[in-house]
Amino acid sequence: MNAQSQNTERLTAAQAETRIRRDEAARIATTARRGLPMPSADQLTVRAALALLPAGHAVASVARTMCREFGHDAPHGGIACGRCWEHAIRNDERVVIEFGLTARDEEPDPSYVDEVAVHRALNGEVLPLGENEQDEVIRRMNSEGLSPSAISEVTGLRYRTVRARLSALVPPVVGDVASGAHHAPQVA
């Protein structure tokens, strides 16, 4: 009896999004079909997974604004509730279909940084950040003089991750090279 729900139990946010997009596409294709597209148990699972989508997502600002305007309680640390993510993704999918955009056109700008999410994270809020936003938060905290361990604590990112990102982001200080002259070059 549990077989149905087990199919969607372990759903990643990305899988949930794909599912919503396919569902919306199918709904549009068969205009006669109306009402709830999915069994309610599945819908809850999908929405719970959608609520984990990160700040850098193409429709993150739409979902966030919608959720705020509806006065919903966004899940702890989330951008928007799953229902608003679903709305935003369905609307987006309709535009994609209407204008005949391909998946390639839809790919978000790889250099895009969600400033609102970065700002919230810098204010101490723990929320799911995309890689660009993580880098930006780490970079700004570092430039404000926070240590890697402090950054790790505030952002909830692993210490090793923070160190690795920092060494990729911050150009090495020339003075350090001279002081370590007798040592073999170390890879952080």
Ligand SMILES: [Zn+2]
């Ligand atoms: Zn909402």
